[in-house]
Amino acid sequence: MEVNVPRVKLGSQGLEVSKQGLGCMGMSASYGQRKPEAEMIQLIHHAINSGVTFLDTSDAYGPHTNEILIGKALKGGMREKVQIASKFGITHKDGKMDIHGEPEYVRASCEASLKRLDIDCIDLYYVHRIDTRVPIEVTMGELKKLVEEGKIKYVGLSEASVSTIRRAHAVHPITAVQNEWSLWSRDLEEELVPTCRELGIGIVPYSPLGRGFFSLGPKLIQNLPQGDYRKLFPRFSAENLETNKVVYEKISEIATRKGCTPSQLALAWVHHQGDDVCPIPGTTKIDNINENIGALEVKLTPEEMTQLSALADLVKGERHVVMENTWMHSNTPPLSSWKVDT
Known part of the structure; x- marks a missing residue:
C-alpha cells in the first residue's frame, strides 16, 4: 500500500520538511x-521518490564521506526536491572525540560541507x-553571519541544554x-x-528505533x-540485554x-508526540x-500510548556511550568570559 508522506512545518521560521526524515549516518559510518555507494544512492532516490525528502547528515559521518555520498x-x-540537514562540531583524533564551536571553525566547516555536498x-x-569551552553566543554569532550570507537557511542545535537553547535562540532563531x-x-x-514548544522550535528525534533494537530485538x-x-552501548551489554529484551x-x-x-509501532509512538x-x-x-513510512498509518489510542510509554521504566x-556529551552537560561559559584578540 502506498502511503502519502505529509509535509510539516519545522520550527517557526518557515522550513517545511517531510513528516519523516532519513538519517544517513549508517550508510557511511x-x-x-x-x-556500496551505488546501492546507497539508489536507496536515497527511493526515499525521495517515496516522499521522504528530509535528509540528515554530518561532516563527522565517515568522516566527510557521507556528505560526498549525498552530494x-x-x-x-x-x-530541488530535498531539504538537507548537516552538522558541524565533532572531530576525532587518535580515537578521541573533540568538540569545536569557535567562529573560524564554524565557518571553515560550513564551507567544506558545501563543497562536499556540492550545493550553494x-x-x-x-x-x-x-x-562547553565557547559561549554559545559566539558560535551562534558566526552562524547568524552564514545565514545572512546565504550559505545556510536555518540553524539547529543537537544535544543542547535548555539554558543553551535559550541563549542561542536570543542571538538568532533556532529552527530545530x-x-x-x-x-x-x-x-x-x-x-x-x-x-x-514555548520558543517555537521543531524537534527532530534521532535513533527513534532505539538504534535498531525495536526492529529486531536481541537478534x-x-x-x-x-x-x-x-x-x-550500555543497553546492549550482556547484563542489561536480558532485561531490555522484555x-x-x-x-x-x-x-x-x-x-x-x-518498529512501526515504536516509530508511530514518536510521531504521536506532536505535529x-x-x-x-x-x-x-x-x-x-x-x-x-508505513508507521505513519499506525494510529494509537491514548491507552496504547500510556501502555507503551510505561515501558521506559523497565529499561x-x-x-549513550558518552553521556557527558549529551544535553545534560552542555552548558557553556558566559559571553563575558570570551576573550577576543585585537
Missing part, C-alpha cells in the same frame, strides 16, 4: 563497514555537539533541536520539549558486524495486536524505508 545522490535535479546553501545546519527520543530514551520530555546485537559501535517482547505483543511491526516532531530513522535497506543502562 559507525554501524559497520561503509555500504552525488542529488545530481540530476534531485536537489545548506537548508538546516546544526551544532552537532555543544563546545535534534535529540535522541524513543520509547526508551525519554530524558528530554520534562524540560527540553516544553522549552522548544540485532547477535548480528552486529565488526566495527559497529553499537556494541559499546521491552522488545512487550512492544512485539502490542504490535501483533495492532497488525503492524514492532512539531519529525523523527529521522536511519537505514541502509529499501524495505526498511517502506516499513518506516536498564544509559542511552
Whole structure:
C-alpha cells in the first residue's frame, strides 16, 4: 500500500520538511563497514521518490564521506526536491572525540560541507555537539553571519541544554533541536520539549528505533558486524540485554495486536508526540524505508500510548556511550568570559 508522506512545518521560521526524515549516518559510518555507494544512492532516490525528502547528515559521518555520498545522490535535479540537514562540531583524533564551536571553525566547516555536498546553501545546519569551552553566543554569532550570507537557511542545535537553547535562540532563531527520543530514551520530555514548544522550535528525534533494537530485538546485537559501535552501548551489554529484551517482547505483543511491526509501532509512538516532531530513522535497506513510512498509518489510542510509554521504566543502562556529551552537560561559559584578540 502506498502511503502519502505529509509535509510539516519545522520550527517557526518557515522550513517545511517531510513528516519523516532519513538519517544517513549508517550508510557511511559507525554501524559497520561503509555500504556500496551505488546501492546507497539508489536507496536515497527511493526515499525521495517515496516522499521522504528530509535528509540528515554530518561532516563527522565517515568522516566527510557521507556528505560526498549525498552530494552525488542529488545530481540530476534531485536537489530541488530535498531539504538537507548537516552538522558541524565533532572531530576525532587518535580515537578521541573533540568538540569545536569557535567562529573560524564554524565557518571553515560550513564551507567544506558545501563543497562536499556540492550545493550553494545548506537548508538546516546544526551544532552537532555543544563546545562547553565557547559561549554559545559566539558560535551562534558566526552562524547568524552564514545565514545572512546565504550559505545556510536555518540553524539547529543537537544535544543542547535548555539554558543553551535559550541563549542561542536570543542571538538568532533556532529552527530545530535534534535529540535522541524513543520509547526508551525519554530524558528530554520534562524540560527540553516544553522549552522548544514555548520558543517555537521543531524537534527532530534521532535513533527513534532505539538504534535498531525495536526492529529486531536481541537478534540485532547477535548480528552486529565488526566495527559497529553499537556494541559499546550500555543497553546492549550482556547484563542489561536480558532485561531490555522484555521491552522488545512487550512492544512485539502490542504490535501483533495492532497488525503492524514492532518498529512501526515504536516509530508511530514518536510521531504521536506532536505535529512539531519529525523523527529521522536511519537505514541502509529499501524495505526498511517502506516499513518506516508505513508507521505513519499506525494510529494509537491514548491507552496504547500510556501502555507503551510505561515501558521506559523497565529499561536498564544509559542511552549513550558518552553521556557527558549529551544535553545534560552542555552548558557553556558566559559571553563575558570570551576573550577576543585585537
